[in-house]
Amino acid sequence: MTWFAALSRAQRLWFALTLLAAVTIIGAGWILEPGSAALPGSAFTVDSSIREIAPELGVTGMALARELGLPVDAPKGKPLKGLGVGQEGLDEVVHHLAGHRPSRLRYYVYAALVLWGIVFLWRLGRPDGSPVEGRRGWYPRLPYILTLVAAGIASGFALGKSPNPMEGIVKVPKAMAGLYPSVAAEAAALLFFLLLAVVGNKLVCGWACPFGALQELIYSLPLMRRLKRKKVPFVWSNGVRALLFVLALLLLFGVVGRSKGFVLYHSLNPFNLFNLDFSPLSVTLTILLALGLSLLLYRPFCQFVCPFGLVSWLAERFSLARVRIDRAKCDECGACVAACPLEAAGDRVEGRSFPADCYSCARCLKVCPRDAMVWGWPRGAEAGRADAALNAGKP
Numbered sequence: 001m002t003w004f005a006a007l008s009r010a011q012r013l014w015f016a017l018t019l020l021a022a023v024t025i026i027g028a029g030w031i032l033e034p035g036s037a038a039l040p041g042s043a044f045t046v047d048s049s050i051r052e053i054a055p056e057l058g059v060t061g062m063a064l065a066r067e068l069g070l071p072v073d074a075p076k077g078k079p080l081k082g083l084g085v086g087q088e089g090l091d092e093v094v095h096h097l098a099g100h101r102p103s104r105l106r107y108y109v110y111a112a113l114v115l116w117g118i119v120f121l122w123r124l125g126r127p128d129g130s131p132v133e134g135r136r137g138w139y140p141r142l143p144y145i146l147t148l149v150a151a152g153i154a155s156g157f158a159l160g161k162s163p164n165p166m167e168g169i170v171k172v173p174k175a176m177a178g179l180y181p182s183v184a185a186e187a188a189a190l191l192f193f194l195l196l197a198v199v200g201n202k203l204v205c206g207w208a209c210p211f212g213a214l215q216e217l218i219y220s221l222p223l224m225r226r227l228k229r230k231k232v233p234f235v236w237s238n239g240v241r242a243l244l245f246v247l248a249l250l251l252l253f254g255v256v257g258r259s260k261g262f263v264l265y266h267s268l269n270p271f272n273l274f275n276l277d278f279s280p281l282s283v284t285l286t287i288l289l290a291l292g293l294s295l296l297l298y299r300p301f302c303q304f305v306c307p308f309g310l311v312s313w314l315a316e317r318f319s320l321a322r323v324r325i326d327r328a329k330c331d332e333c334g335a336c337v338a339a340c341p342l343e344a345a346g347d348r349v350e351g352r353s354f355p356a357d358c359y360s361c362a363r364c365l366k367v368c369p370r371d372a373m374v375w376g377w378p379r380g381a382e383a384g385r386a387d388a389a390l391n392a393g394k395p
Contacts, residue, residue, distance in 0.1 A: 025111055057097045058097075121321070121362060156213070165193045172190050268282065326372045
């Protein structure tokens with residue numbers, strides 16, 4: 001690989017040590033958290049009550065009652081067969097809720113992938129001493145593509161759907177609505193994902209999220225390139241995403257609808273794919289639509305639906321390592337704007353205070369003829385170039 005051959009000795013050391021660190025992190029997770037806790041055999045029968053089953057599944061009685069199609073105030077101590085629940089229906093609900101039991105090893109996988117993304121973008125993507133004329137060889141796609149494949153396999157199909165960034169934001173209000181026993185535990189999971197998004201700008205979405213990886217891989221296929229130049233205005237996509245989130249909260253807390261506890265995102269959860277669980281039908285349609293549209297649109301589910309995408313977009317204001325612009329060099333030629341699959345680069349060049357999502361895909365970093373863009377930290381050498389766009393820009 002020409003790029004790897006051009007790396008300096010120091011960069012190759014960074015490369016080796018980072019891979020070693022990533023493997024060590026995952027290995028530690030394998031030892032400390034070998035998998036999700038096993039369910040207690042096949043002891044769940046309709047002779048048991050909601051009060052007996054719910055704690056074993058990690059949910060509240062209210063949540064289990066709703067999943068079983070019962071009123072949320074149904075008697076929790078009465079055997080399920082006395083409430084009209086059949087064994088087949090119970091088995092389906094247990095299978096569904098078991099899919100939400102987290103494989104804690106995935107937290108380590110997320111951390112390892114984000115670490116690799118940070119080091120690649122900050123230290124490895126551009127060979128030391130490489131002149132701007134050689135920028136086309138910077139930030140090669142192959143390492144990124146391989147990382148996405150690893151994310152889809154390791155933090156997706158191999159370990160199941162839970163935990164994931166979308167779940168991280170959805171479970172907090174669910175716990176507040178009484179569907180999970182501990183708000184603090186769900187908030188801690190959300191904090192983990194937000195920290196990963198802040199340390200490296202949205203890297204947990206751009207480099208580690210398994211469904212985000214599938215969308216990115218499909219979008220990267222060399223098909224329909226002319227149509228891909230069309231970008232949905234961020235105000236539209238973000239508006240839809242925000243309205244869905246507000247509607248989900250109103251439904252969850254019973255402000256809209258007949259009773260509280262309805263989880264809109266259950267019907268739109270593409271992460272079910274990683275458990276090969278395609279029910280209800282709306283989940284299957286969501287998966288097919290998101291992956292199909294990815295041929296034309298950049299990460300459509302992330303843009304229009306994902307609630308964590310919305311929250312992490314707000315958190316981008318506090319990102320430590322991110323794309324930064326040297327205002328003294330930038331002549332607003334538009335090369336980065338054309339390369340960016342969203343409005344992220346254009347918004348930053350224009351100096352908007354709330355620019356579109358940036359998934360740290362590095363497309364903009366290899367096209368600037370003025371060497372005005374860099375991915376890095378607030379201080380230090382090239383990585384410390386000030387980005388006035390994020391501090392004193394347009395509204």
